[in-house]
Amino acid sequence: MNDGRLSDAALSVFPEPIAIVDRALRVQKANTAWTTTFVDSPLAEPSLAAALAKVLSGETTRAEVTLETRSAEHTVTIVPVPDGDTRAALVHARPVPVREPAPRSRDERLPATLLRRVLDRLPVTVSLIDAEGRSVFSNETRARLLGAAATEERESGTRALLIDPADADFVREVEARVLATGTEEIITSDVPTALGTRSMFFHLVPVEGEGEGERLVLCVGQDVTEQLRAERDLREQQDFIRQVIDCDPNLIFVKDDCGTFLLANKAFADIFGKTAEEIVGQHERALNEHARADGFLSIDQQVFATLEERTVEEEILWHTGELRWYQTTKRPLVRPSGEVHVLGCSVDITTRLETHRKLEEAATEVERRAVEAFRQAEAKAALVEELDQKLGIIETQHQEILTLSAPLLEVAEGVLAVPIVGAMTQTRAEEIMHRLLAAIVERQVANVVLDLTGLETIETHTADHLMSIVRAIRLLGADAAISGIRPAVAQTIVELGIDLSGFVTKRTLRSAIFSREVARSAALARRR
Structure with a gap:
């Protein structure tokens, strides 16, 4: 049963x-x-x-x-x-039926043959059952469902049950109760018929027979198999769609034009510590404090007014008290009836924004450290100049100290900056190359920036020294870039016909460092 x-379906x-x-x-x-x-x-x-x-x-x-x-x-x-x-x-x-006046004569009643034809054409099964459980009447619809059992029923007079055999005793109890109490009963059953197993809905009604005191049971049955199958298919489809949207880590929701939620997935419900079923029927203001809810509803109304998609970045407060950033896209959802809802999808961008913020902070810190390093280099150069003025007798020695001051600054992971101040001689070039190549191997440096901001003039031999340093850097597998070429130095390079086309040049030390960082991040992404 x-x-x-x-x-x-049976109710309907x-x-x-x-x-x-x-x-x-x-x-x-x-x-x-x-x-x-x-x-x-x-x-x-x-x-x-x-x-x-x-x-x-x-x-x-x-x-x-x-x-x-x-x-x-x-x-x-x-x-x-x-x-x-x-x-x-x-x-x-x-x-309670309203009793109609009794027919004036027997001839005014519906002819039995016509009544039989009417009952046979009905799409439901109709049968009359007496107090002994025998079938005293069946229409053609019931006979078609019974198949061969209908012929046996007519020939033997034994009633064939159009019911699940396991429910036979229960059905007889129900029939007896209908006859004894005069009340109606309703039963359902999966029935083995000539057409296969069918889901049936039966309505049992007591009726008076033609004999004095005779009572019969009128049993009307309707095949609701297709209705139940459609109902089951609809439930399965709804369950499938529910599983799909609940597997999506993004927030999915639908609201009506009043701000009431009609649908939500698990990810959305988790924000409020509720189930998706608990979200449905809730108003936006019941889930968020009014000022925040009004902001969400304002975007909804823009979608309703324009019937166009809207994308915004917004903060959403979790039930745990955590604030997270989401990129929300809302678009109009028009139903076949013409009713318009808002379909929303929100992607968590908190990590992305945090990464962007840290990258900006890192770039600022690199720039600060580069400026500080340059300031220190200038301070050292000024100190050397002051000592040269005071100690003229050792001017040559101090000039050598000045020319040897080319600090190696690790401004970022794997990035070494070399601010060059003063003149570039063969001796100084060799010293810089020796220290630089040793540092590349020792620190596993991937990028070197030669900053010429402090180089006031350049000659052919100076350019040759720089090219030698760059080639040596490349032989060790590191990338080299030149930054900070002053306008006067650039003009001299052109006039001397020095070819730097094969070298990476940047306007400032900061831009050179930043480009190295971007290139390194891209390389890491490709390896992943």
Whole structure:
């Protein structure tokens, strides 16, 4: 009996008002007949509420009350949900028929042959069952479902059950109860038929026979297999879509034009420490403080007004108190009915922004250190000049000290800056090359920047020395760049016809260092 549960499809095809009610007297499910018959909920009626309380508490397994509405009188039957769970009850409201005047003569009744043809054309199974459980009438629809069993039923007079064999005893109990109490019953079953296993919905109604005191059970069955299959397929499709969006680490959500959430994935719900189901139905202001929520809603309204996509960077506060940055794209989602919603997708960019900030700080620090190194070099040069003035007798020796002052500065990981101040002689070039090459090997330097900011003049032999140093650097596998060429020095280089086209040159030490860092980052990315 499908565990005794009424499916949504079974509820929808039932012609009379029927609903599932919980302990709080709230309607959990209801068919169309219920919602159209009872515009105002009848559950507050004292007699009906009292009967519901008895069934829901387990005090009784069945209750009936009479309920009067503006349009008709109903007999309301209340039973526990068939799976035995007394926390919910099935409420069936059966209209009390208005007795029509008896026909004036037997000739005015519908002819039996015409009635038979009408019943045979119905898309539902119709049968009459007597007190002994025998079938006294079946329409053609039932015969088609029974197949060969229908012929056997007619020939032997033994009733063929159009029901799951495992439910046969239960069905007979229900039929006996219908005959004994005069009340209606509803059952569902997966039925083996000539057309294969079908899901059936049966409505059992007591009727009076032609004989005195004779009572029969009218059993009307409807095949709801396709409806149940469509319902199952829809659930599976919804579950599949839910799994897909819940696997996405980005935030996905849908809101209506009032700011109420209609859909959210797990990543979005995690921000608020809730489940996706708890987010649905919540307003934006219920999840975020009003000032922040108003900012989000303002972007929504722009999308509704223009029907165009909008992308913004915004801060979102987690339930843990952490603030993170997201890049959110919102676009209009137009439903077939014409109703417009906002579909949003947010990507966490906190790490990206933090990396960018650190890169800017590192560039600033490199520039500061380069300036400081240059300042120190200038200070040393000034000191040497002062000593030269005071100690004229050792001017040549001090000049040598000056020319040998070419510090090796590690301005970044794997980057060595060499500010060159003063003249460049053969001796000084050899000394610089010796120290520089040793430092490249010892410190595993990948990039060397020769800064000529402090070089006031240049001659052919000076350029040759620099080229020799650069070639030696390259032989050790490091990259070399030249920075800080002053305008006067550049003019002299052109006039002397010195060819520096094969060398990397940068305007300032900072730009040279920055380009080395960018190149190194790109190389690391390619290796990954």
